[in-house]
Amino acid sequence: MLETFINLGLFVMLVATAVAITRMRRLFGVTMMASVFSLLSAMLFVTLDAVDVAFTEAAVGAGISTVLMLSTLTLTSRIEKPTTRSPLVPLVVTAITGAAIIYGTLDMPNFGDAHSPAQVGVAARYMAESPTDIDIPNVVTVVLASYRGFDTMGETAVVFTAGAGVLMLISGLRRRRRKGDDKKEETS
Amino acid sequence: MFVIAIFALFIAMILVLIRLYAGPTLYDRVLAVNSFGTHTVLFIGVLGFLTERPEFLDIALLYALINFVGTIAILKYFRYRGIGDIHQMPTDQEIGE
Secondary structure: OHHHHHHHHHHHHHHHHHHHHHHOOEHHHHHHHHHHHHHHHHHHHHHOOOHHHHHHHHHHHHHHHHHHHHHHHHHOOOEOOOOOOOOHHHHHHHHHHHHHHHHHHOOOOOOOOOOOHHHHOOHHHHHHHHHHHOOOOOHHHHHHHHHOHHHHHHHHHHHHHHHHHHHHHHHHHHHHHHHHHHHHHHHO | OHHHHHHHHHHHHHHHHHHHHHOOOHHHHHHHHHHHHHHHHHHHHHHHHHOOOHHHHHHHHHHHHHHHHHHHHHHHHHHHOOOOOHHHOOOHHHHOO
16 A cells, blocks of 8 residues: 555656656756656665666766766757647657557566566576575675676676777877867967 | 655655746756755655665665765856866856856
8 A cells, every 4th residue: 555655656756757857948957857857766666676776777867867968068058949840740659659568568477476487487496506506695696696607797898898998088089189288388 | 653754755855846847046956956866865764664674774875975976066067067177167266256
């Protein structure tokens, strides 16, 4: 009963924020609203017991995205231009996509179902054998670092490559700008 | 008692959302977002005690940190019209008080 109330309250606020984002013309307000939107979805993830997903959502959605959008706002206009095209086609596309997503959830197992595929597969074996098999007390760590070790290594490689690429791009930019500054000083 | 707290928290969140949408000045909006982040921290804390798992409390503390850094970034944008790139930023004297 109380859980239903909490979910209902959070979803009402989420929808209200989304509608407010579409109605607002001042882009700074829209950025603030988007930050609140991701905080609300983080709260929803916490009620679903996905605390790690919630934390990622809050850090990326409310933290980094807000900063990125604000930096974009310094380069562009601060007021959204009114669209001249009819909003009917996007509305139809969104409605169809939403209906397809809801249709896709119909044959999913219920929340907390003990007979869902995630529970009846290898999970029981992991729970039973990981203490003797790998000798690490935390089952999540065992799954991530040992059973799915190659997967985790691939993920780490992807994140490392992305970070190294961004760092190289940024340092290249800074060096070029510094050279430009030197030339300016020489001429002046 | 925690049930009453979560009701009160929801009412406070709705009030903050109204201020965020209606807020005449930009500063109202910044304050509303910061306040909403604080409400998130409180919500996670209260929810932890409500489900009798107060271990989530340290995660709530991390949210408070993110909220603080985010607010600093927004205010920096206000003052300097930019966030990174400290060399190209105007100094305080150029902005003028």
